[in-house]
Amino acid sequence: MKKAIVIYSKTGNTLGVAKRLSEKMNVEVMEIKVKDDNPNIMEPTLTYIPDISNYDHLIFASPVHGFNLSKVMQVYLKQLPDLENKTADLYITHFFPFAWMGGNRTLKQMKNILESKHCKVNRLTSINWKSKRRESVIQTMIENYSM
Secondary structure, eight states, X not given: OOEEEEEOOSSSHHHHHXXXXXXXXXXXEEEOEESOOOTTOSXXXXXXXXXXXXXXEEEEEEEEETTEEOHHHHHHHHHOOOOTTOEEEEEEEEOSSSGGGTHHHHHHXXXXXXXXXXXXXXXXXXXXXXXXXXXXXHHHHHHHHTO
């Protein structure tokens, strides 16, 4: 099974976690690039669109913006073709004190988009950057996702 990690990272937190996961899994990290990463742009222009056609399992990761999935990741996921026969795990990073302040909603948004494209979504992880348990959550996710 060929695997890859596809991320959008604005501040580097999501990317940092992806690099750690990539080292453990020995897989490629593909970072979505955008012309202007202002989170208020409703339809961002993607300048690098990772090609996932050769992968069977993907890990998608994004920060939370304004209590929702970042517009960049939304645009990327919505432009993907049908993902039948592909599986995915998801993680998000956020700075809110509680997951109900956007983390859970963001994971649900990602899952819904992917399932509408016939992708089977397995694991979901919300990483709260303010939490004292952050490192433990990241470590557990890396162990679970790399199995």
